[in-house]
Amino acid sequence: MGAHLFLTPDARILDGWCRAFGDLARAGSPAALPDAAAGGLLWVDVAHADWEGLVRAASARGGRVVVLSAMPGGEQALRALELGARGYCHAFATPELLREVALVVRHGGLWVGPELLARMIRATVPAVAAAAEASAPLPGLDTLSAREREVAEAVAEGLTNKQVAGRLGITERTVKAHLATVFEKTGVRDRLQLALRLSRRQP
Amino acid sequence: MGAHLFLTPDARILDGWCRAFGDLARAGSPAALPDAAAGGLLWVDVAHADWEGLVRAASARGGRVVVLSAMPGGEQALRALELGARGYCHAFATPELLREVALVVRHGGLWVGPELLARMIRATVPAVAAAAEASAPLPGLDTLSAREREVAEAVAEGLTNKQVAGRLGITERTVKAHLATVFEKTGVRDRLQLALRLSRRQP
DNA sequence: GCCGCCATTGGCCGGGTGGACAGGTTGCGA
């Protein structure tokens, strides 16, 4: 245990990494992936053509993965975390920082840089609150029939009655009938209120 | 450096922590807070009456804080992270796990348990995407005049033209005029579309 | 078989909505 497997096409970056970890560092090929799962740490440079696939594969095997980028960005970091990475930092980070990241990730932690970490926390707080409130967004929403729900969701997308009728292959009159029962069951007045209430849901 | 300062009213929990960290562990009083900022780690039990204040104060001073709970929960964890804590785990966790958490947090990482970590990532991905899209939610939204924006936001709340007129102290006709220019500037057809587009923004 | 729920459709009507004419004032920069 304790081995570091590095995947990057850039020789200079690899050199920096090796200075940080000494003889524990090994430049690896994708074929050596299973090694990373055995208690070691896999470092993947986004410059690698298939970095996303590598991260996903290694994470699925239970390996700890750190993604490095010469041009770090929020979307890329989130993409990495989504794929299972537990660390994300600058590819040219100092050896000290790299060792910090290694320590954190290998012990089950997350390392992403202060600003992104703050952003994640800020994003999660309202999301959890929204999930709690989404448990009862509309009182009688579960009492809706399948057809009524279809109409309600189409309306919530902003379609007119005529458009909904066309999508469902029924008359506009029928749409209005379904919509009337939806309003009655959920206690909503407008289609606008319905759209606003339905649009606050878990994506 | 390396000292652990524990704040809990429960003697059994304190005993468990001391077993985990040996003579590095010290039961502390809130008055000893500044110590935690000096390279050490502050552990706060949510059983403490003012745990939120303690976490906030210590974090503001730059200290690394771990929050422990005998009954861990998502909302509580998020609350702790929001206040500046960088670790959250069960108060009766094994000494091994506590040492892992200590290692991670002290080296700048985040430790929150796998399920919450996954939830945070899932919550952040759409939030970041929404933020990116919110940069241009409506093409000409910045070209709206102050009055037009007022009308647009009132409409986005679900008010009718008459209600908007009452709120702004103008005629319903004027509301329709402003709304017409809002539609024209933003390229939106309906008030419903406007409400849906405007409701997708940072809360 | 009757009852209730659902899906479907019809007509009618009052009110909301959006567009197309039309004006007016105020303030600000060219």
Add this chain to the structure above:
DNA sequence: TCGCAACCTGTCCACCCGGCCAATGGCGGC
């Protein structure tokens, strides 16, 4: 001073929307 944009208001009209009356057919339960 002129032009222009923002703000405000008016009338007319076609259309949409939601609520009211009604009807038909299917399907499952008592």
